[in-house]
Amino acid sequence: MNKSRLVLTLKSFTPEELKRLGEFLNSPYFNKSKTLVKFYSELKKFYPEFPEEKISKEILYRKLFKDKEYNEQVMKNLISDLNRLCRDFLTVEITRADSFENRLNFLRQMILRKTDPVFFSELKNFETELKKTSEISERNFYYLYQLEEAKISFHLERNQQPLVFDKVLRSGEYLILFFLLHLTKTNSNLNVNKQSFNATYETNLPEVFFNNVAMESVINYMKENNVEYAYLAELYYYRVVCNTHPYDEVYYFKFRKLLMDSLGKLSRIEVYGLFNALETYCMRKLNAGESKFINELFDVFCKEIDNGFYKYSDSSPVTTMKFRNTYLPALTLKKYEWVENFIDRFSKDLVQPDRDTITRIARAQIEFERGNFEKVLESLADVTSDLFYLKIDIRNLTLMSYYELNYTESVLSGIDSYRHFLMGNKSLTDVFRESHLRFINALGSLIQFKEKRKEEKLEELKDKLMAYKSERRIRWLIEKMESGKLKMENGKWKIENGKWKMENGKWKGYCNIFCHPEQAERSEGSIYLKMESGKWKVENGKLESGKWKMEGLLQYFLSS
Numbered sequence: 038m039n040k041s042r043l044v045l046t047l048k049s050f051t052p053e054e055l056k057r058l059g060e061f062l063n064s065p066y067f068n069k070s071k072t073l074v075k076f077y078s079e080l081k082k083f084y085p086e087f088p089e090e091k092i093s094k095e096i097l098y099r100k101l102f103k104d105k106e107y108n109e110q111v112m113k114n115l116i117s118d119l120n121r122l123c124r125d126f127l128t129v130e131i132t133r134a135d136s137f138e139n140r141l142n143f144l145r146q147m148i149l150r151k152t153d154p155v156f157f158s159e160l161k162n163f164e165t166e167l168k169k170t171s172e173i174s175e176r177n178f179y180y181l182y183q184l185e186e187a188k189i190s191f192h193l194e195r196n197q198q199p200l201v202f203d204k205v206l207r208s209g210e211y212l213i214l215f216f217l218l219h220l221t222k223t224n225s226n227l228n229v230n231k232q233s234f235n236a237t238y239e240t241n242l243p244e245v246f247f248n249n250v251a252m253e254s255v256i257n258y259m260k261e262n263n264v265e266y267a268y269l270a271e272l273y274y275y276r277v278v279c280n281t282h283p284y285d286e287v288y289y290f291k292f293r294k295l296l297m298d299s300l301g302k303l304s305r306i307e308v309y310g311l312f313n314a315l316e317t318y319c320m321r322k323l324n325a326g327e328s329k330f331i332n333e334l335f336d337v338f339c340k341e342i343d344n345g346f347y348k349y350s351d352s353s354p355v356t357t358m359k360f361r362n363t364y365l366p367a368l369t370l371k372k373y374e375w376v377e378n379f380i381d382r383f384s385k386d387l388v389q390p391d392r393d394t395i396t397r398i399a400r401a402q403i404e405f406e407r408g409n410f411e412k413v414l415e416s417l418a419d420v421t422s423d424l425f426y427l428k429i430d431i432r433n434l435t436l437m438s439y440y441e442l443n444y445t446e447s448v449l450s451g452i453d454s455y456r457h458f459l460m461g462n463k464s465l466t467d468v469f470r471e472s473h474l475r476f477i478n479a480l481g482s483l484i485q486f487k488e489k490r491k492e493e494k495l496e497e498l499k500d501k502l503m504a505y506k507s508e509r510r511i512r513w514l515i516e517k518m519e520s521g522k523l524k525m526e527n528g529k530w531k532i533e534n535g536k537w538k539m540e541n542g543k544w545k546g547y548c549n550i551f552c553h554p555e556q557a558e559r560s561e562g563s564i565y566l567k568m569e570s571g572k573w574k575v576e577n578g579k580l581e582s583g584k585w586k587m588e589g590l591l592q593y594f595l596s597s
Contacts, residue, residue, distance in 0.1 A: 038087070038089060038093060038094060039088070039089040039092065043119055044080075044092070046120065046123050046124075047080070047081075047084065047123070048084075048085055048087065050084075052084075054130070055081060057130075058077070058123065058126050059074075059077065059078075059081070061122070061126045061129070062074050062077055062126075067125065067126075070118065072101065072115070073115060073118055073119055073122070075101055076097065076115050076119060077119060079100050079101065080092060080119075094107075094109070094112045095107055097112070098111070098112055101115075137176070137180050140159065140163050141163075141180060141183055141184070141187070143159060144156060144159055144160060144163070144184075145187060145190075147159065148187065148190055148191050148194060149194075156191065160184065160187070160188070164181070167180055167181050167184070168181070171301060171304070173266075173269070173302055173303050173304060174303070174304040174307045175215060175218040175219055175222070176306075178211050178212075178214040178215035179211075179215045181211040182208055182211035182212045182215055185204045185207045185208035186208055188201070188204045189201045189204045189205065192204070210265070214269065217270055217274075218269070220243060220247060221247070221273040221274065221276050221277045222273075223243045224243050224244055224247050225276060225277055225280060225314055225317070227241065227243060228277075228280050228281065228317075229280075229317055232317075232321060232466070234464065234466070235464060235465060235467075235469075252270075252274050255270070256270050256274060268295070268298075268299060268302075269299070271295060272295040272296060272299055272311070275291050275292035275295060276314045278292075279292045279318050280314065280317060280318055280321070283318065283322065283325070289315075289318050292314070292315070292318075296311050296312070300344070305345075305346050305350065306349065306350075308346045309341075309348070309349050312337060312340070312341050312346065315337045316337055316338070316359075316362065319333050319334035320334065320362060323366075323507050324468065324472070324507075326504055326506070326507050326508075327507060328507035330507075331366045331370060331507065332366075332370065334362075334366045335367055335372075338362075338366070338367075342379075347383075348386065353386075354387065355386040355387050355388070356387075356388060357387060357388065357391045357394075357424060357427065358424075360383060360384075360387055360395055360399070361395060361398075361427075363379065364376045364380065365402075365509070367379065368402055368403065368406055369509055373403055373407065376399070376403055380400065384396045391422055391427065394420055394421070394427060395422075397416050397417070397420050398416075398417070398420065398427060398430050398434070400416060401413045401417050401434055402430075402434065405438060410438040410441040411438075411442070413434055414438050414442075417431055425464065425465065428458070429473060432451065432454075432455050432458070433476070435451060436448055436451045436455070436477070436480065439451060440484075445484060448480065448484065449481070449484070452477045452480060455477050456474070456477060459473055459474055459477075472505070472508065475502075476511065476514070479502060479511075479514050480514060482494075483495070483498070483514060483517060486498065495518050499515055502514060503515070
């Protein structure tokens, strides 16, 4: 019984739905069997777990029929009847929840019943509601099309053929608008699946159809002839084109302008989907190395939050991917307080089971940016996820924190494990895999070159990585390559990105000291620097290839 379709259906009900189901079963209109009501009452006692040892057919039969001999067929009939009534109940619930479908069906009945005044009154109210400027959506166009079809049926039923001419035209217009909006959404989603999840399609009719229709000519015709909702056709056309032609940014900015101009005319659901398209484009550009879109993406998310359409609806959850995509650009822009407020506000809306995981990763990201690397490792110590992009975040943060804490062996071991993960995961796109392989390969080279003091190799590696500096992990690598350098500029020493530790009044670390050629004849051997009278003093320096080499202690004596 525990695995039966009936019990699985009942498990899915909320307590309030179970209460309404009881009322439904007690209604003679839907059910006339008192035994069935009693059967439901006994079964409901074990909601929501429905343990097998308490709901076996034999046990339930005894409760219903006491001393009667067990009859398998009777139980089968009861289970089948209750299962059917559960389906009927859900059908009623769904129908009641869909006011548009209810009203359309009511209009169809009024046509057949010849109640013309009722038909026209309901038709006018329904049409007015569908055309509300702040509620325009794909679904509205579908029902506007159905209303025109209902008008056509009404007049044909009454032998009023001349009155259908304009209705046929409007029916076609609304159907095209519905189809166009749905087609562009479909093509956008297909494109996202290809870019983000490595999806492949042997045939792609929606894409081929869209690419072979002269959409620009159609839109121009609509605009020139003042066809209603021409702006929507143009808006949704550019939604697709900006993602099929990502290197021509004019399409993106045209799409963004059309969207901003249309905000007051569209439903929240439509606006939510269109802003998702802006997000997708910005992230694609960032993945291609165009760092200027970090600000653009952050601005898109801010507009969504400030205008109340960051979520699909007030009661909708926030997906882990959207949550992650929101805080990452903000962290890149060093808006740490903004990120903390964002986490506090929206983490409760995250879907389970990854709510705690993504929240801890987000807070670990903040700790990393603030230099609290031990806290990062503490936060991530027992964090796991089945989502590949969260696994990637955990690995990246862990490796970078190990490096910052000089846990070299842990870094090298982590790189090897990371490489096996990337090569063995077939769901990753080639671009995604190559991006993260580039990171771990560069990290391994960074460790090797620094240990062997291969400064020229480090410079070469840094130059190769500059094309990918829109990625936070690559910018971090570049920072590590530049850290701890001293340059002589205008006769003064300058520390570039040096992370020196002060211990017992001494700065400790390793660096290269770059000096001007005229200082080449200074000294030989290892370098020891002292600060005397506010100036650096070089002792036992050695010049190689125009650079002062130093090992050991960079010492600064504090004034008493």
